[in-house]
Amino acid sequence: SQTIHQWPATLVQPVGSPLSLECTVEGTSNPNLYWYRQAAGRGLQLLFYSVGIGQISSEVPQNLSASRPQDRQFILSSKKLLLSDSGFYLCAWTRGGNQPQHFGDGTRLSIL
Amino acid sequence: AQSVTQPDIHITVSEGASLELRCNYSYGATPYLFWYVQSPGQGLQLLLKYFSGDTLVQGIKGFEAEFKRSQSSFNLRKPSVHWSDAAEYFCAVVLSGSARQLTFGSGTQLTVLP
Incomplete structure (x- = not known):
C-alpha cells in the first residue's frame, strides 16, 4: 500500500531563517505531488505541484520554493522566512487521472 | 473560473442527530467531487468521491453524499452523528488539467454536543 510521510511534524523558526520541509511517498511511482498551506481558520491554498522529477509549477508567487530531486520526494524551502509564512503545510499525492489526492x-x- | 462554496462556516449538532453539510460548485463540465475530513492538527482524510454514475455515493464512517447537477450541489450527509465526527470538513472539485488540481471549499467546522 501507498504511504506518505511529512517531517517534521512541528517546527518553530525565527524570522529570516531558512526552511526545508520534506515529503516522501512510498509504494507508488511517478506520482503527482502537491504542497498546500492552511492558515488558521482558512481553507487550503495550493502552493506548488509537480508531475515529474524536476518539474515544478508554482500557483502563488511568494517567499517559498519547491523542488523534486527524486521521483517520490518533494521539498518545500525558503531562504528567509517571514512572519506570514506561519501555517499548517500539507503534502499530498495522487496517481493522476481522476484519482483522489x-x-x-x-x-x-x-x-x- | 471553477469555485467551491461551503456556505456554513460552523455547524453544531447533538450526538445522534442527523447531519447535512452543504457544498456548491461552479464548474463548466461534469466535475469530479470529493469530501475530506480533517481532525485538529492532522492531515486530510478522504471520505468519499463522485466521478460519474449513481448520484448517491457512500463513503467511510457512515457518510454519504448526493450529487445534484440541477443544483450544482454535492451535500454530505450522515443519519446519526457520533462525537468522534467532530472535525472540519472540506468539499473539493477537480480542476481540469493534467495535474488534476483540487479546488477546495473553505471548510465547515462541525461541533457535536453530548
Whole structure:
C-alpha cells in the first residue's frame, strides 16, 4: 500500500531563517505531488505541484520554493522566512487521472 | 473560473442527530467531487468521491453524499452523528488539467454536543 510521510511534524523558526520541509511517498511511482498551506481558520491554498522529477509549477508567487530531486520526494524551502509564512503545510499525492489526492499528516510551522 | 462554496462556516449538532453539510460548485463540465475530513492538527482524510454514475455515493464512517447537477450541489450527509465526527470538513472539485488540481471549499467546522 501507498504511504506518505511529512517531517517534521512541528517546527518553530525565527524570522529570516531558512526552511526545508520534506515529503516522501512510498509504494507508488511517478506520482503527482502537491504542497498546500492552511492558515488558521482558512481553507487550503495550493502552493506548488509537480508531475515529474524536476518539474515544478508554482500557483502563488511568494517567499517559498519547491523542488523534486527524486521521483517520490518533494521539498518545500525558503531562504528567509517571514512572519506570514506561519501555517499548517500539507503534502499530498495522487496517481493522476481522476484519482483522489492523499494527504500527509502536515507540518505546523510557527515563525517567531 | 471553477469555485467551491461551503456556505456554513460552523455547524453544531447533538450526538445522534442527523447531519447535512452543504457544498456548491461552479464548474463548466461534469466535475469530479470529493469530501475530506480533517481532525485538529492532522492531515486530510478522504471520505468519499463522485466521478460519474449513481448520484448517491457512500463513503467511510457512515457518510454519504448526493450529487445534484440541477443544483450544482454535492451535500454530505450522515443519519446519526457520533462525537468522534467532530472535525472540519472540506468539499473539493477537480480542476481540469493534467495535474488534476483540487479546488477546495473553505471548510465547515462541525461541533457535536453530548
